[in-house]
Amino acid sequence: xxxxxxxxxxxxxxxxxxxxxxxxxxxxxxxxxxxxxxxxxxxxxxxxxxxxxxxxxxxxxxxxxxxxxxxxxxxxxxxxxxxxxxxxxxxxxxxxxxxxxxxxxxxxxxxxxxxxxxxxxxxxxxxxxxxxxxxxxxxxxxxxxxxxxxxxxxxxxxxxxxxxxxxxxxxxxxxxxxxxxxxxxxxxxxxxxxxxxxxxxxxxxxxxxxxxxxxxxxxxxxxxxxxxxxxxxxxxxxxxxxxxxxxxxxxxxxxxxxxxxxxxxxxxxxxxxxxxxxxxxxxxxxxxxxxxxxxxxxxxxxxxxxxxxxxxxxxxxxxxxxxxxxxxxxxxxx
Amino acid sequence: xxxxxxxxxxxxxxxxxxxxxxxxxxxxxxxxxxxxxxxxxxxxxxxxxxxxxxxxxxxxxxxxxxxxxxxxxxxxxxxxxxxxxxxxxxxxxxxxxxxxxxxxxxxxxxxxxxxxxxxxxxxxxxxxxxxxxxxxxxxxxxxxxxxxxxxxxxxxxxxxxxxxxxxxxxxxxxxxxxxxxxxxxxxxxxxxxxxxxxxxxxxxxxxxxxxxxxxxxxxxxxxxxxxxxxxxxxxxxxxxxxxxxxxxxxxxxxxxxxxxxxxxxxxxxxxxxxxxxxxxxxxxxxxxxxxxxxxxxxxx
Numbered sequence: 001x002x003x004x005x006x007x008x009x010x011x012x013x014x015x016x017x018x019x020x021x022x023x024x025x026x027x028x029x030x031x032x033x034x035x036x037x038x039x040x041x042x043x044x045x046x047x048x049x050x051x052x053x054x055x056x057x058x059x060x061x062x063x064x065x066x067x068x069x070x071x072x073x074x075x076x077x078x079x080x081x082x083x084x085x086x087x088x089x090x091x092x093x094x095x096x097x098x099x100x101x102x103x104x105x106x107x108x109x110x111x112x113x114x115x116x117x118x119x120x121x122x123x124x125x126x127x128x129x130x131x132x133x134x135x136x137x138x139x140x141x142x143x144x145x146x147x148x149x150x151x152x153x154x155x156x157x158x159x160x161x162x163x164x165x166x167x168x169x170x171x172x173x174x175x176x177x178x179x180x181x182x183x184x185x186x187x188x189x190x191x192x193x194x195x196x197x198x199x200x201x202x203x204x205x206x207x208x209x210x211x212x213x214x215x216x217x218x219x220x221x222x223x224x225x226x227x228x229x230x231x232x233x234x235x236x237x238x239x240x241x242x243x244x245x246x247x248x249x250x251x252x253x254x255x256x257x258x259x260x261x262x263x264x265x266x267x268x269x270x271x272x273x274x275x276x277x278x279x280x281x282x283x284x285x286x287x288x289x290x291x292x293x294x295x296x297x298x299x300x301x302x303x304x305x306x307x308x309x310x311x312x313x314x315x316x317x318x319x320x321x322x323x324x325x326x327x328x329x330x331x332x333x334x
Numbered sequence: 335x336x337x338x339x340x341x342x343x344x345x346x347x348x349x350x351x352x353x354x355x356x357x358x359x360x361x362x363x364x365x366x367x368x369x370x371x372x373x374x375x376x377x378x379x380x381x382x383x384x385x386x387x388x389x390x391x392x393x394x395x396x397x398x399x400x401x402x403x404x405x406x407x408x409x410x411x412x413x414x415x416x417x418x419x420x421x422x423x424x425x426x427x428x429x430x431x432x433x434x435x436x437x438x439x440x441x442x443x444x445x446x447x448x449x450x451x452x453x454x455x456x457x458x459x460x461x462x463x464x465x466x467x468x469x470x471x472x473x474x475x476x477x478x479x480x481x482x483x484x485x486x487x488x489x490x491x492x493x494x495x496x497x498x499x500x501x502x503x504x505x506x507x508x509x510x511x512x513x514x515x516x517x518x519x520x521x522x523x524x525x526x527x528x529x530x531x532x533x534x535x536x537x538x539x540x541x542x543x544x545x546x547x548x549x550x551x552x553x554x555x556x557x558x559x560x561x562x563x564x565x566x567x568x569x570x571x572x573x574x575x576x577x578x579x580x581x582x583x584x585x586x587x588x589x590x591x592x593x594x595x596x597x598x599x600x601x602x603x604x605x606x607x608x609x610x611x612x613x614x615x616x617x618x619x620x621x622x623x624x625x626x627x628x629x630x631x632x633x634x
Contacts, residue, residue, distance in 0.1 A: 038436060045433070046450045049520055053457075114357045121354025125347050133355060136362050142616070143366070144581040146591050147608040150601040151369035151376060154383070188361015198358065223350045248456045312456055320449050323456075 060084065060303040067295040083303040090277040090300075091270035093307060100251060100267045101311075103179070108246035110186040111194055112239060118189055119201030120227060124213065141195035149259060156181040156260070182260040192249055192256055197242045204238040205231065240322045248312055267308045274304045377606035383599065390602075397606035408607060411586045416614060422519065423575045427568065429516075430523040434530035435560075455524035522578065526571045533564040562631040569626050573619055580615050587611050 017024040063078040216226040254268040379390040595604040
């Protein structure tokens with residue numbers, strides 16, 4: 001039955017082709033070529049992007065001798081999970097993981113909450129100097145955090161509000177090595193990429209029709225209630241996007257965590273100090289003078305890197321839609 | 335008792351608006367505005383950290399002088415990273431626009447391909463970039479491969495062929511640099527692809543249909559419809575790419591500034607370097623957006 005209909009289709013195709021003076025055939029063939037070329041191109045680019053990841057996975061299961069063996073390319077000859085155990089031991093992986101999960105969650109929730117308020121204010125209210133303050137948001141995106149980091153660092157080391165603490169206790173407070181500075185910055189929308197989140201959230205709220213808001217006012221909702229009950233539920237997709245980005249970027253961030261979260265054990269910091277620890281470990285095991293080879297250090301870093309990003313990959317796979325779809329639907333405009 | 339004055343609706347709205355953006359105002363003044371002014375001050379002075387505080391002594395433009403004339407690295411790093419940006423940003427833009435066009439088409443497994451292309455957004459941030467950057471093992475392996483086999487890389491061979499043709503070899507040098515760093519570009523293009531894709535999705539299909547009926551080829555409708563419709567996003571993306579390229583963790587100038595601050599504790603000098611760098615970045619962004627904003631087409 002279906003074969004017969006296919007045959008008829010084909011006959012029709014040739015007939016139609018004849019009628020169109022060969023145009024149909026030409027078009028079908030060129031379309032087919034285009035599709036194949038596109039598939040090859042996309043496959044190549046995808047491979048380009050995930051190849052380093054695959055490479056790291058294979059390296060992380062290799063023993064040291066495999067790294068120097070020219071005949072071993074991607075499948076390890078001496079399969080081992082020792083690298084993972086060693087990284088766990090050197091960087092106290094589970095403590096770091098727990099801390100990182102907690103810190104990233106705390107920071108990203110605070111960041112998104114603060115940025116939602118600000119973004120909503122910019123999108124739905126008219127007030128004097130609005131343009132000026134929005135220019136300030138842009139400025140906070142543009143200024144590299146390094147420009148002001150020295151000043152911030154000194155200020156949090158000798159923290160004071162208008163000299164109040166100094167007047168009472170005679171001393172300034174050293175907030176360095178506690179989480180307080182960074183939390184304060186997040187509340188003040190000055191955390192990692194906060195400006196970007198404000199911008200995105202404002203963009204979203206601007207597109208909500210005014211009638212919705214007016215209907216809420218007519219029905220007796222106050223300003224706060226309108227925000228909480230009407231606007232927030234609508235904004236779920238963009239808030240999830242921002243939350244996911246904040247979470248993931250906070251997870252891998254080494255700059256702010258190095259600057260402000262000095263004492264808290266976090267995965268990115270453990271990762272950067274991994275090679276040093278490896279050297280110490282080898283010295284303590286085999287006596288002084290024993291150094292890790294460059295190749296093995298890299299294998300350890302690859303393993304550590306994988307262990308750092310595996311939770312992120314899982315989050316990404318589960319919430320992939322949340323990362324991208326809402327962003328690409330909200331329509332970013334200047 | 336004084337009678338309460340009734341406020342107008344506009345005033346009420348203004349107050350509510352200010353209450354909503356209050357966190358930002360406080361944060362901006364405390365953690366950006368004030369430190370910014372102070373770091374300007376620092377860049378003109380010598381900072382000494384003592385017990386229970388720090389003090390500044392005004393020394394004029396000595397820090398800037400030191401950065402540009404005394405320091406052996408700063409000039410070189412600055413010019414290197416700016417020239418690097420000048421060819422990497424356009425390459426990133428073209429690449430991300432091209433990929434966004436591809437990903438906007440309908441084909442099997444589109445979701446999967448999209449997922450892979452956006453993977454760099456989460457993987458090329460923070461500490462990971464820095465670690466990838468000094469991957470000595472890969473470098474070593476590459477060298478070994480180059481020595482053992484007489485077959486050098488495709489781009490190098492092509493380059494030697496084209497070079498003998500006597501055409502502008504410097505230009506080709508840049509082109510091949512881009513080809514060699516296509517991985518870096520693909521990794522850095524995640525957000526730009528998302529932004530372009532979002533723009534492409536807002537173009538209504540009826541425009542293309544109308545163009546097709548009028549006899550437009552695909553090539554024409556690309557230049558007459560697609561390109562103008564996303565032109566405003568090109569500006570957004572250029573600005574984003576410049577910033578992203580210049581302040582990412584593996585940027586050498588940034589590394590130097592960080593090192594000067596945290597290792598040598600020379601706050602004045604590091605502020606001076608950071609400010610000269612920042613002013614360069616702002617100048618570039620300003621010039622680019624001034625030129626482009628006149629050519630951008632806004633569709634409302």
